[in-house]
Amino acid sequence: xxxxxxxxxxxxxxGGGPVGMLxxxxxxxxxxxTVLLEPRTEVSDQPKAxxxxxxxxxxxxxxxHLPGPARLSYGPEPASxxxxxxxxxxxxxxxxxxxPEPVLKCAQADLERHLETRARTAGAxxxxxxxxxxxxxxxxxxxxxxxxxxxxxxxxxxxxxGADGARSTVRTRSGIESDTVPATVSALMGTVTLADPGDxxxxxxxxxxxxxVAKHDGDRTHLRTLNCAGPHEDRRRPVTLDELHDEVAHIxxxxxxMHSPHWLSRFSDFARLARTFGRGRVFLVGDAAHVHFPIGGxxxxxxxxxxxxxxxxxxxxxxxxxxxxxxxxxxxxRRPLARRVIDGTLAQLALMRPGPEAEALRTVxxxxxxxxSGSGHLSGLISAQDTVLPDPTGAGGPxxxxxxxxxxxxxxxxxxxxxxxxxxxxxxxxxxxxxxxxHREASRAWAGILHSVEVRPTPAVPYEAVLLRPDGHLAxxxxxxxxxxxxxxxxxxGTPATAG
Numbered sequence: 001x002x003x004x005x006x007x008x009x010x011x012x013x014x015g016g017g018p019v020g021m022l023x024x025x026x027x028x029x030x031x032x033x034t035v036l037l038e039p040r041t042e043v044s045d046q047p048k049a050x051x052x053x054x055x056x057x058x059x060x061x062x063x064x065h066l067p068g069p070a071r072l073s074y075g076p077e078p079a080s081x082x083x084x085x086x087x088x089x090x091x092x093x094x095x096x097x098x099x100p101e102p103v104l105k106c107a108q109a110d111l112e113r114h115l116e117t118r119a120r121t122a123g124a125x126x127x128x129x130x131x132x133x134x135x136x137x138x139x140x141x142x143x144x145x146x147x148x149x150x151x152x153x154x155x156x157x158x159x160x161x162g163a164d165g166a167r168s169t170v171r172t173r174s175g176i177e178s179d180t181v182p183a184t185v186s187a188l189m190g191t192v193t194l195a196d197p198g199d200x201x202x203x204x205x206x207x208x209x210x211x212x213v214a215k216h217d218g219d220r221t222h223l224r225t226l227n228c229a230g231p232h233e234d235r236r237r238p239v240t241l242d243e244l245h246d247e248v249a250h251i252x253x254x255x256x257x258m259h260s261p262h263w264l265s266r267f268s269d270f271a272r273l274a275r276t277f278g279r280g281r282v283f284l285v286g287d288a289a290h291v292h293f294p295i296g297g298x299x300x301x302x303x304x305x306x307x308x309x310x311x312x313x314x315x316x317x318x319x320x321x322x323x324x325x326x327x328x329x330x331x332x333x334r335r336p337l338a339r340r341v342i343d344g345t346l347a348q349l350a351l352m353r354p355g356p357e358a359e360a361l362r363t364v365x366x367x368x369x370x371x372x373s374g375s376g377h378l379s380g381l382i383s384a385q386d387t388v389l390p391d392p393t394g395a396g397g398p399x400x401x402x403x404x405x406x407x408x409x410x411x412x413x414x415x416x417x418x419x420x421x422x423x424x425x426x427x428x429x430x431x432x433x434x435x436x437x438x439h440r441e442a443s444r445a446w447a448g449i450l451h452s453v454e455v456r457p458t459p460a461v462p463y464e465a466v467l468l469r470p471d472g473h474l475a476x477x478x479x480x481x482x483x484x485x486x487x488x489x490x491x492x493x494g495t496p497a498t499a500g
Contacts, residue, residue, distance in 0.1 A: 009035040009125070010318045012144055012157035014132045014170045016040070018108055019286035019303035020163030021115035021126075022065065026311035028122035030425060032318050035155065036124055037146055039131040043116070045109045046263045047191060047222055051297030052111075054095050054102035055384035055403070056304040061100050062422040062472050063308065067114040074098050074406065074419070085378050086295065086351035087204045087211060088362060090369035093383045098406045098417065102383060108300065135160060135173040137280045159281045159314060163307075166272065168288035176284065177275050181346070183231035183268035185293075189224045190244050190264035195257035197221065200248075208354055210251040221258075225251055228353045231268050239264035269293040269349055271342050277331040283310055290338040292345040295352070296382055302341050305384065306334050312425060312470040316491065321449055323489045325392055333389045344381050389473050393489045395481020396467075399474050404466070410456035418472070426451045427475070427490070428468040429483075433457045439465040442483045445494030450487075 013024050016038025027034040052060070060066050061074075080094040081103035095102035120126055130153065134145040144155040162170025171178070194200060197216060200223075205212040211226040225247050241261040249255050272291040277284050286303030310330045316322035351361050372379055380386030389401035406418045409430070421428060429443050429452045436454075443450055455461070467476035467486060476486040487494065 006143075006154040006156045007035060009033050009155065009157045011035075011159045011161060011314060012037065012142070012155055013161045013163055014135075014144070015163035015165060015168075015286075015288065016112070016116070016126065016128065017163065017165070017286070018111045018115055018300065019307050020161070021112055021119050022304060022307040023161050023163060023285060023311055024124040024126065025065065025115050025119035025122055026063065026307065026425070027315055027318075028119055028124035030312065030315035030319075032315050034119075034124040035157070036119065036126050037130040037132055037144075037155075038126070038128050041129045043109050043112050045107075047189075048108040049294075049297065049300035050105055050107055051300065052104040052106060052304065053298060053301040053383045054093055054099075055387060056301035057100045057102065057104045058095070058403075058406070059305060059308050059472055061406075061419050063425065063470075064423045065115065065118065066100065066104075067106060067111060074100060083382060084204070084296075085365065085369055085382070086348035086362070087206065087213075088351070088366055088369060089204075090366060091378060091382065092373065093379050093385075094373075094375055095385070096405045098408075102385075111300075132164060132169050135170055135282065137174070137282060142281050158318060159283070161310070161314070162282065162284045162288040163286050163303075164288055166287045166291045168284065170282060171274060171284055171288050174279055174282045176279055176282075178272045179275060180273075181269070181271035181342075183235070183270040184228070185269050185349070186227045186230065186232045187225060187267045187269075188239055188244050188247055188264070189222075189267065190239065190241075191217075191220050191222050191262040192241070192244070192258040193219055193260040194221050195259065199256045200252070205252065206352075207251055207253055209253070210354075211352060212248060212251050220262075223248065226352065227251065231270075232266055235266060235268065237266075239266050267294070269346070271346065273335070273339055273342055277306075277335050277338075278327060283314070283327075283330065285310060289335075290342060292342045293349050295345050295348045298341050298345070298382065298384075301384065302338060305337070308471050309334050315425075316449075321491050323492050326490055329392050332392065337384070337387060340381070393476075393481065393486050395479075395485045395489075396475055397477035397479030397481060399463070399466075399477045402474050403472050404468055404474055405460070407458065407460035409453075409458070409461075411453055418468075421453065422468070422470060422472060424451065425470050427470055428453055430455045430461065430466045430468060431464075432461060432466075433464050435464045439478075439483055443487060445484075446487050446491055448495055449491050 010033040013036040024036040083091045085091045093102045130146045130148040136143045142160045146153045200214045213224040215222040274289045285306040313326050391400040432455045463477045469475050
């Protein structure tokens with residue numbers, strides 16, 4: 001990679017966590033020449049995120065990315081999973097029939113390895129041991145400087161995706177500013193061995209001095225603490241076993257002996273939201289775009305949905321089949337949802353603070369959780385299943401922006417369903433019934449982009465035709481707007497010669 005002849009790619013992804021690997025896997029599967037730079041030489045097994053929520057799980061399923069047995073667990077009945085809100089038990093998250101389990105537990109390291117394998121298999125170039133140091137845009141592309149095993153390296157790409165975490169170099173060097181919420185609490189995390197595991201049963205423990213979350217894994221215990229007295233004086237100071245021990249003892253009100261520490265770290269409720277998720281030819285996903293207190297396990301899911309929203313749009317831009325506003329719709333669709341996640345985590349943290357007012361709020365919310373039955377506002381807030389995207393055209397019809405639930409579809413080529421249909425990553429025009437032929441004619445100029453499928457009418461899709469985006473959201477159903485108008489907005493004017 002050294003010298004005056006830079007590595008070239010259509011898209012460069014900075015950061016090889018699960019979100020960056022997912023972007024690389026998606027782009028490579030679309031045939032985009034993709035290179036990914038990651039400073040770490042191997043996957044870290046440090047315990048991090050372990051939760052994927054319903055909409056992220058469903059969207060990964062539609063692209064064939066779910067790992068292991070989760071790919072096969074689509075039951076005919078609604079599936080429910082117990083969760084929590086601000087540490088309060090009683091929240092139920094329910095997925096529709098024929099969808100995967102709504103809460104998937106998967107270690108972040110395992111997901112990263114799985115997606116790296118898929119990215120490499122699809123043809124992405126994964127370059128570990130390379131740290132991005134500078135990003136410069138011009139009218140024709142982006143120049144990226146990186147530090148690699150052999151010294152400085154220069155790369156040239158049409159587009160850059162910053163998936164390089166909370167301290168994103170891509171974000172800062174691209175001049176993208178952020179709105180921030182300062183830290184008000186201190187939290188510690190680590191894996192230890194308890195002298196007596198019975199001293200701290202698994203689960204959430206609240207005292208007047210804070211919270212402890214314990215999860216046992218064999219003879220190891222994963223601990224998280226929350227102290228609302230104030231932020232860390234020095235957030236970069238390494239955590240010691242003595243500090244974690246003393247904090248646990250302070251919150252618990254008794255000594256809990258521990259030894260053999262691993263993966264000790266500190267965090268807070270500092271929050272950041274980039275003021276734009278895209279500037280020119282540079283885009284941000286995951287923690288590079290948004291950071292929040294990790295209550296509720298929404299960080300990884302939000303990044304996954306960023307990646308799946310951006311990737312198909314970026315692929316069309318690279319291949320010259322994107323409408324003029326398609327890339328801009330990434331920021332318009334995902335930034336408000338990231339803002340919602342940040343607001344939701346701040347609200348949960350407010351419920352976790354000490355004091356009589358918070359205690360009264362917890363009592364009220366405990367009742368609300370019991371009354372939700374898996375389909376209320378709080379369930380939607382956590383699972384993102386209530387997401388409706390804005391219609392960028394105004395012509396998409398009454399269901400535009402909603403998510404099409406998995407349902408059986410009968411086609412001339414045999415029976416399938418929405419999940420299997422979307423594995424190819426293309427937009428789909430579903431034609432249901434005898435009156436749908438006119439919509440096929442209206443879409444003829446986009447025949448090289450669309451996958452048009454004749455489908456037997458079904459009550460689950462109560463329209464004569466629907467335009468389904470690659471990420472599972474509906475772009476158009478018959479209404480006052482014309483299909484051609486929506487297709488032009490998404491994919492440009494089309495190519496009549498190809499259609500012919």
